[in-house]
Amino acid sequence: MTTPPFDPVTDEDIAIVSAQLGRPARNVVGIAARCVCGNPTVVSTAPRLDDGTPFPTFYYLTHPAATAALSQLEATQVMNEYNELLETDDAVRSQYAAAHEAYLADRESIALVEEIHGISAGGMPVRVKCLHALGAHALAAGPGVNPIGDLALERADWSPEVCECVDVTAG
Template sequence: MTAEDRAVVARQLGRPPRALVGVAHRCPCGQPDVVETSPRLEDGTPFPTLYYLTCPRASAAASRLESAGRMKEWQAELGTDPELAAGYQAAHESYLATRDARDVLPTRATAGGMPDRVKCLHALAGHALAAGPGVNPIGDRAVAGMGEWWAAGPCAQPETGESAR
């Protein structure tokens, strides 16, 4: 992760980022929109969020999907669609394997509710963007539903140090 990437992420978040490992995905505008974080914060505290959606526009788009009831809708589908449930279980195992390769946490916490619940579209979209299409079926749905959050250009303007939300 470059110093410039770290500065962009800090502007996106409005605070210094913690436990950064690297950029996990770049927005089509070229800036980070998902970062990978260490399974532990700098002080050793477990931090189960491996992929963090940092772009404020992408985050707002995920929030709109949550407000529109997509989590409840997709949660209901998990109970009736065995193929979707199997794909979501596989996404959970993939996520944990990636995280555990960095550091095994004392508990095998869920990510975004995986594998049984659809809890946080921000986490699921971050995982889908970082891992690529076809790894997390609910995350892929979230990313598709978020639209083109990058269309207005970069969310963090390096030359001014201000975020455009």
């Protein structure tokens, strides 16, 4: 069995992610993307939480600036545009379906959870529902895997190439 490409999680990563989220990080199995400064940007979360809850969102965006930028982008109603693109562009629709399958394969390389089998995140494979999930997948998988996630990241007022971290663990 192969596992998705992510960094092993450290206690320091968990402390940073918990501070980023404003709550304890749960069931993080790896760091799927990092800021240029090294702080976590996307975590990989176990498909089943310790309390038994199925958790389909394998790639979870934690970086506050990225989260805010994608929230602002969602507020512009750009998802309507992306949904229309899915309806009208066969190549994008095909790539998006492949992104869905890649997401499922990554999550299932950690564990198969029957209750969420076939369910990915962000509305894949047929609609655009959550740019945070799609952006997280695009950051984790790299450019060219999730076309809608790539488009959202290109349009968002945030760049993975520029550190916007604050010392979230100070205090």
